Amino acid sequence: GENVEQHPSTLSVQEGDSAVIKCTYSDSASNYFPWYKQELGKRPQLIIDIRSNVGEKKDQRIAVTLNKTAKHFSLHITETQPEDSAVYFCAASKGPSGGSYIPTFGRGTSLIVHP
């Protein structure tokens, strides 16, 4: 099955700095890579995703890059703000498979933004 590795497990930055979280996946058939943000005590929510036919995607201060050859993808957050503090999960999925996507999640990165 798919295996997703995520680094670092904890990331501490000053407000205004950039943050980068990196993930690798094992199954070359994976074609969909979402990122979820989970604030303390709350549900995970999708913040950005990328499909295998695209190398980069941006949404305001957030960007995701994908290197299919190396089987790794990264989340970039620029101009970090205290409200960006949360746990971020990357995931990899083949899909749709059997009717839907089945994401395998990384272990998460706890991002702490210091004011």
Place this chain on the structure above:
Amino acid sequence: EAGVVQSPRYKIIEKKQPVAFWCNPISGHNTLYWYRQNLGQGPELLIRYENEEAVDDSQLPKDRFSAERLKGVDSTLKIQPAELGDSAVYLCASSFGQFTGELFFGEGSRLTVL
């Protein structure tokens, strides 16, 4: 529009006791997932339903865990008997299946087994 609803939010039980979690997905979402999230870990899939059919339950410990999704809408996950290692957050999620990869999660049910 209401999101994915789960209950109870918190449950504390003694080991060997039974426990059940309930999930009501977003209306119209045909795919329903149950994930388990251990402290400091990412969600791990337990079972996935396409409408009322369980199509991926390879990670469900079938000796003690069971699930059902009657009429292809809400779902129940049961543990009987619970063990200390079952302490975790049980997340339910739903999606439109083949039309989108986005999962919509509930707030989770936090289980503590003493």
